[in-house]
Amino acid sequence: MLAPIPRDIPLPLPAPEGFLDILLIVSFLVHIIFVHLMLGGSLFSLVCQIKGLKIPDYEKLAYKIMQTVTVNKSLAVVMGVAPLLIINTLYAPQFYASSALIGDMWMMVIPLVTLAFLLAYVHKFWWNHFVNIPELHLGISALETLLFLFIPLIFMTNINLMLFPEYWADVKGFFSAMLLPNVLQRYLHFLSASVLLSALFFFWWTGRKTVQESLVLDAIRVIDIRRFFYAFAFGAIIFQILTGLIVFISLPTQGMSWSFTLSLILGGLIALPAIFWMWQNLTNSSHLLDDNFKHIIGCFVLTAVIMGVARHDYRENALADHKMAIAEKTANYMAAVKEANDEAKVAKETSKLNDAANPGKTAFEKNCIACHHATLPTVGPSVQEIKNIYANNPTGIMTWTKAPGKKRADSMPMPAFSHLNDDELMTISQYILNQ
Amino acid sequence: MVHLNAMAITHFSFKLKRGSMDFPIFHIDFIGNRMLIAIDAILHVIINHAFAVGALPIIALLEFSGMRLKDDRWDKLAYRLLKIIFIITTTVGALTGVGIWFSASLVNPAAIGSLIRVFFWGWFTEWIVFVAEVSLIMLYFLSWETANRSPEAKRKHLRLGFFLATFSWITMAIIVAILGFMMDTGNWATDRTLLSGLFNPIYLPQLAFRTTLAMVMGGITMLGLSYLFTQDDFSFRTKVSRVISRWSSVWMIGLVGTAIWYAKVIPTHMLANVPVAVTTQEYVHWNNSLIWLLVFGLAFVSWVLWSSVKHSGKVHGAKYVISALVLFAILGQFERVREFIRKPFIIGNYMYANGIRVDDYPLLQRDGILQHATYASVRDITSDNQISAGREVFEQTCTRCHTVNGVNSIRDQLKNMYGEKPWQSDVIAAYIDNMHGARYFMPPFPGNKAELNALSVYLASLQKRAVAFYGVQHTGIPTPDKTSTSTVYGKLPDLEKIHGDQY
Numbered sequence: 001m002l003a004p005i006p007r008d009i010p011l012p013l014p015a016p017e018g019f020l021d022i023l024l025i026v027s028f029l030v031h032i033i034f035v036h037l038m039l040g041g042s043l044f045s046l047v048c049q050i051k052g053l054k055i056p057d058y059e060k061l062a063y064k065i066m067q068t069v070t071v072n073k074s075l076a077v078v079m080g081v082a083p084l085l086i087i088n089t090l091y092a093p094q095f096y097a098s099s100a101l102i103g104d105m106w107m108m109v110i111p112l113v114t115l116a117f118l119l120a121y122v123h124k125f126w127w128n129h130f131v132n133i134p135e136l137h138l139g140i141s142a143l144e145t146l147l148f149l150f151i152p153l154i155f156m157t158n159i160n161l162m163l164f165p166e167y168w169a170d171v172k173g174f175f176s177a178m179l180l181p182n183v184l185q186r187y188l189h190f191l192s193a194s195v196l197l198s199a200l201f202f203f204w205w206t207g208r209k210t211v212q213e214s215l216v217l218d219a220i221r222v223i224d225i226r227r228f229f230y231a232f233a234f235g236a237i238i239f240q241i242l243t244g245l246i247v248f249i250s251l252p253t254q255g256m257s258w259s260f261t262l263s264l265i266l267g268g269l270i271a272l273p274a275i276f277w278m279w280q281n282l283t284n285s286s287h288l289l290d291d292n293f294k295h296i297i298g299c300f301v302l303t304a305v306i307m308g309v310a311r312h313d314y315r316e317n318a319l320a321d322h323k324m325a326i327a328e329k330t331a332n333y334m335a336a337v338k339e340a341n342d343e344a345k346v347a348k349e350t351s352k353l354n355d356a357a358n359p360g361k362t363a364f365e366k367n368c369i370a371c372h373h374a375t376l377p378t379v380g381p382s383v384q385e386i387k388n389i390y391a392n393n394p395t396g397i398m399t400w401t402k403a404p405g406k407k408r409a410d411s412m413p414m415p416a417f418s419h420l421n422d423d424e425l426m427t428i429s430q431y432i433l434n435q
Numbered sequence: 436m437v438h439l440n441a442m443a444i445t446h447f448s449f450k451l452k453r454g455s456m457d458f459p460i461f462h463i464d465f466i467g468n469r470m471l472i473a474i475d476a477i478l479h480v481i482i483n484h485a486f487a488v489g490a491l492p493i494i495a496l497l498e499f500s501g502m503r504l505k506d507d508r509w510d511k512l513a514y515r516l517l518k519i520i521f522i523i524t525t526t527v528g529a530l531t532g533v534g535i536w537f538s539a540s541l542v543n544p545a546a547i548g549s550l551i552r553v554f555f556w557g558w559f560t561e562w563i564v565f566v567a568e569v570s571l572i573m574l575y576f577l578s579w580e581t582a583n584r585s586p587e588a589k590r591k592h593l594r595l596g597f598f599l600a601t602f603s604w605i606t607m608a609i610i611v612a613i614l615g616f617m618m619d620t621g622n623w624a625t626d627r628t629l630l631s632g633l634f635n636p637i638y639l640p641q642l643a644f645r646t647t648l649a650m651v652m653g654g655i656t657m658l659g660l661s662y663l664f665t666q667d668d669f670s671f672r673t674k675v676s677r678v679i680s681r682w683s684s685v686w687m688i689g690l691v692g693t694a695i696w697y698a699k700v701i702p703t704h705m706l707a708n709v710p711v712a713v714t715t716q717e718y719v720h721w722n723n724s725l726i727w728l729l730v731f732g733l734a735f736v737s738w739v740l741w742s743s744v745k746h747s748g749k750v751h752g753a754k755y756v757i758s759a760l761v762l763f764a765i766l767g768q769f770e771r772v773r774e775f776i777r778k779p780f781i782i783g784n785y786m787y788a789n790g791i792r793v794d795d796y797p798l799l800q801r802d803g804i805l806q807h808a809t810y811a812s813v814r815d816i817t818s819d820n821q822i823s824a825g826r827e828v829f830e831q832t833c834t835r836c837h838t839v840n841g842v843n844s845i846r847d848q849l850k851n852m853y854g855e856k857p858w859q860s861d862v863i864a865a866y867i868d869n870m871h872g873a874r875y876f877m878p879p880f881p882g883n884k885a886e887l888n889a890l891s892v893y894l895a896s897l898q899k900r901a902v903a904f905y906g907v908q909h910t911g912i913p914t915p916d917k918t919s920t921s922t923v924y925g926k927l928p929d930l931e932k933i934h935g936d937q938y
């Protein structure tokens with residue numbers, strides 16, 4: 001399908017495009033980190049709560065994890081405003097189009113996130129109220145997690161759809177857009193990133209003395225819990241590599257380029273030492289889980305930054321021609337607008353000269369035409385009707401106009417035109433009677 | 436390459452200062468597009484006035500009182516109230532704020548897209564302050580109990596509270612500037628800068644009114660909640676109620692003053708823009724509805740506050756609940772009037788509420804809007820397609836504010852005007868042609884005569900058969916045709932051919 005080419009907003013960007021691009025990449029990375037921690041936190045809290053049915057220490061852990069979710073969820077939302085604002089600024093024609101096409105589900109993000117947050121508060125703040133009904137507590141936790149799992153899919157659908165104007169005419173509602181390539185694959189990659197990032201975070205977090213003390217855990221349990229998270233992190237990074245490869249081969253060709261491919265490969269390669277170290281820590285008894293932790297995080301941060309830049313590169317590749325076409329069309333359109341305005345100005349000057357020759361018509365059109373059409377009743381009776389009622393009686397029209405009564409039940413009352421003097425009123429009245 | 440294009444556009448926009456934009460049309464036919472924004476925005480505004488800007492200073496005040504009087508009941512109450520504020524503001528409060536972005540982008544992307552280009556840095560600054568506000572409220576709330584461990588920690592904690600209250604107010608100060616701009620572009624029409632748009636004549640009175648209203652709203656809601664939480668300690672209830680009531684009463688006096696100030700500035704300003712005598716009738720009706728609500732509402736709330744000061748602890752909680760509802764209604768109506776008197780514009784003197792710019796009109800009225808709307812499904816009007824062409828014109832020019840069968844239904848409007856008699860398309864066309872003169876809140880019709888006739892035929896057909904209008908979120912966009920997939924079509928000049936290799 002050929003892509004529609006809309007017009008852009010012809011107001012200048014508030015800053016150089018390159019600067020806004022960098023701001024977009026950085027602010028989006030910050031946002032997505034908190035989203036990962038929020039989603040992963042909710043997931044891990046649920047998992048630990050289920051484990052906690054048999055091992056009470058995990059139940060305490062599940063509660064404490066929800067405390068991090070409280071903070072991370074609010075930061076995820078507030079940090080999301082900047083990339084939203086910048087996307088609106090840089091990609092108005094594309095992003096507003098894709099948002100409208102999935103409009104109902106896009107708008108649903110608001111009540112769904114609100115509900116997820118409220119459930120998270122019920123889940124956390126009333127923890128001790130559910131002692132006799134753990135099933136309900138788990139149900140609330142599960143619903144909260146399901147919402148956190150579903151909502152990013154809406155965002156991914158929108159962000160994907162905006163890249164491919166050639167698909168816009170094929171979309172009817174959210175689900176058809178969600179099934180476009182390669183939303184679901186990207187979603188899986190996003191999911192494993194959430195597990196990876198939050199597992200690493202909770203591994204580090206449970207290593208802190210203050211957290212251990214507040215959880216009242218013995219040393220063996222601490223090791224057990226930390227190993228639990230580390231193992232999850234390792235599983236997640238393997239899954240991340242696999243889904244990453246799947247995303248790579250399923251990406252629509254529209255945005256592919258060799259530089260983009262090389263950045264993806266580079267980003268993936270940088271993660272390899274981290275995987276090696278993690279594997280070593282898990283399997284080799286002469287290594288502690290904490291070994292090389294800073295290096296591992298360093299690798300993943302680099303990978304994330306490279307992927308963040310590559311994402312933007314892909315977007316720019318996919319939309320390069322479309323953006324140029326939009327710019328051309330906008331410029332052509334604006335030239336036409338100018339032309340039409342110039343024509344209208346000339347026409348106005350001409351009619352002004354004609355009006356000077358016909359003061360009755362001018363005054364009538366300025367004051368009366370809004371409600372009194374020449375031949376048809378609109379807000380008030382037509383000029384023809386008035387002419388018939390007031391035949392040969394211009395002063396009658398004047399008197400009525402200065403203080404209108406109410407003759408017609410189904411009409412709006414006429415306001416008084418006391419600001420017009422008698423000369424003007426006579427001119428108008430005579431114009432009316434001459435029609 | 437793309438940068439050259441941006442420069443070219445910048446060049447043209449500075450030179451021509453006009454243009455238009457087009458987007459697939461999202462539409463809700465039951466509650467209507469305006470109500471989508473209204474529900475979200477009013478909820479947001481009630482929460483941020485009453486529970487953020489208004490209530491947070493009171494929390495700090497209560498915490499301070501507890502420290503000074505060395506009575507931990509104050510502290511416990513302050514924490515309990517803050518918990519409620521925290522829950523409401525970080526869920527419904529925050530999300531309805533984002534919701535305004537979402538809904539405005541769906542309902543009028545042309546307007547919000549234009550505002551972002553002009554006010555990007557204003558909103559960016561606002562966002563920085565939001566980040567501070569969110570961080571501060573989390574710190575303030577989550578560190579409350581640990582701060583009680585030492586007087587030094589407690590002092591720091593209290594300071595946090597004051598910072599939080601200040602930042603909350605600053606976000607209001609920034610957003611009001613942008614709202615004021617939409618009503619009055621000030622020097623922006625000639626100046627086009629952020630600063631010239633920010634400092635318009637409506638700004639200070641609106642900010643003053645909102646600040647005082649927020650403080651009173653915060654006071655009343657905190658009085659109501661405190662009443663609920665002090666059921667078993669009457670002497671404490673008396674003390675708390677006295678402190679909050681006194682605080683609120685000072686602001687109440689301010690509110691009366693700022694309400695008068697704002698009520699004076701708006702009419703003088705808006706009526707100056709209105710040329711025809713008949714339109715003042717409509718305006719006066721709208722303004723009166725707010726004035727009466729203000730007079731009676733503020734009188735009632737003043738009475739409740741006065742009794743709360745005089746007979747602290749004895750005023751029944753229900754009076755606070757009613758006062759809160761009255762204040763919410765005042766704020767809601769205030770927002771409604773503000774939105775209404777901005778019409779027919781969505782950005783004063785620049786863009787009409789239909790999303791079409793003032794400067795686009797000569798072109799659209801000459802060629803017809805269907806020629807230039809990228810996502811239109813009809814281009815040419817013939818004697819056979821009058822109704823479907825008319826419906827297309829309706830979509831492009833009327834649906835931002837009207838529905839077919841829902842809120843602000845066009846069918847109901849026509850019924851009010853023409854009743855049971857057969858609706859005649861030529862009468863309707865004659866009316867719409869000059870409608871903007873009689874109804875000042877309506878934009879002029881942005882199409883040519885053939886389109887006006889087709890629209891009128893469609894509208895007349897609604898008497899017998901009114902099918903609800905579905906937006907692109909249900910129907911999708913039409914198959915792209917030559918006009919929508921080309922950069923040059925119809926009477927559009929091809930600048931590439933004229934100016935050569937500039938792109």
